[in-house]
Structure formats: structure tokens, C-alpha cells
Amino acid sequence: NAGVTQTPKFQVLKTGQSMTLQCAQDMNHEYMSWYRQDPGMGLRLIHYSVGAGITDQGEVPNGYNVSRSTTEDFPLRLLSAAPSQTSVYFCASRLLPGQGNSPLHFGNGTRLTVT
Amino acid sequence: DAKTTQPTSMDCAEGRAANLPCNHSTISGNEYVYWYRQIHSQGPQYIIHGLKNNETNEMASLIITEDRKSSTLILPHATLRDTAVYYCIVNNNDMRFGAGTRLTVKP
Numbered sequence: 222n223a224g225v226t227q228t229p230k231f232q233v234l235k236t237g238q239s240m241t242l243q244c245a246q247d248m249n250h251e252y253m254s255w256y257r258q259d260p261g262m263g264l265r266l267i268h269y270s271v272g273a274g275i276t277d278q279g280e281v282p283n284g285y286n287v288s289r290s291t292t293e294d295f296p297l298r299l300l301s302a303a304p305s306q307t308s309v310y311f312c313a314s315r316l317l318p319g320q321g322n323s324p325l326h327f328g329n330g331t332r333l334t335v336t
Numbered sequence: 337d338a339k340t341t342q343p344t345s346m347d348c349a350e351g352r353a354a355n356l357p358c359n360h361s362t363i364s365g366n367e368y369v370y371w372y373r374q375i376h377s378q379g380p381q382y383i384i385h386g387l388k389n390n391e392t393n394e395m396a397s398l399i400i401t402e403d404r405k406s407s408t409l410i411l412p413h414a415t416l417r418d419t420a421v422y423y424c425i426v427n428n429n430d431m432r433f434g435a436g437t438r439l440t441v442k443p
Contacts, residue, residue, distance in 0.1 A: 327379030
């Protein structure tokens, strides 16, 4: 199993550009989530999903859109990038609490810079 | 807001036990306590989890109080490579990490 795969690893955007951060997992996990981590800070939850067709907001959802059309994929979209979105983005997945007490599995992160 | 509170930072001497506390006073009866750590800017690494019994694995031990309102992660013989930020989170659909505890293991 590849686990959680994030692409790209690095990205530079200009203010106002749009892009999609990709996240895929091959562990058949229903739960997937996106976090951002600013320098010297902890992880903050952006959006999460408990299954295909279901998404919900986390702590810092503004400026980000998500969709979950399949169990495997959970892309994060920035519609109009802003310098404040410069951060490292982590995707994670796990079984739902009712399916077993599995830990979160994290991807290696996408380092995004918005100029 | 995260459902847990942790000290901002702690130091530990190499070879000694590191005891990292976490308060989770609003934990629900069916929620697990999970511990992760993050070294530099890598993705967080799972350490251990528990419900109400103490747990031990090859990395650490987890002690949960009887009322489940707090827990302690124990690294029995800390090494320099254990220097990291340690996060305690409670298991629910909205898994929020908080700021964690920055553990520095000193020679």
C-alpha cells in the first residue's frame, strides 16, 4: 500500500491564482481530512469528510473548497490564492470511529507559497 | 477549539523518562485518546492510543486517569531523536490537534 499520497510536494502561486492540492489513499478509509501548518504553529483542521459525498468544515475553512466524489480521493481547492495561505498542507485518513480505532495516517505534505 | 490542553514546552535529559501530560476534561465515554509526534516539518507520526486502560507499545506507554480527564505519555528512555512536538488529541470526527508540547531532549 502507498498509504496517503499528496501531490505536488511544492508549489508557488501568484496572488489570485487557483489550484488544487491532490490527496489519495489506498487503505479504503472513509475519513479524510486536510490540515494546514504555519511556521512554528500546530496543525489546524481545514475540512474533513466521513465518506463519499459528505464533507464538513473544520477550524479554518475560509478560502478553501473540498469535494469527495470517491472514497480514495479528497482534493483541496484554492479558488483565489492569497499570501495568507502560504503554509504546509497535510492530508490524513483513517477508519471511522465506528469501524475501528485506527490512527490518522498522514501524507508527506505540500509546501505552498503564495507571492 | 482543541479538546485537549498541553504544556507548551518541556525538557528532558537523554536517557531519562519523559512524561508528557495532557488534559481532556470534556472527553466523552467512547472517545479514545491519541498521541502523535511531529519531527521538524514532517507529517505527524502516530505513537499510541487508549480508551481507559493503560497501554504500552515499542515506542511509549500511555497512562490514563481513572476519570479519563487526563493522560500522560511516557517515553521511558528518551533519546535526542525524540526531540519533537507531541500532540494529544481526542478521537472524534473533528480531530483537532492544538499546539502540542515541544519536547527537547538534552545530552
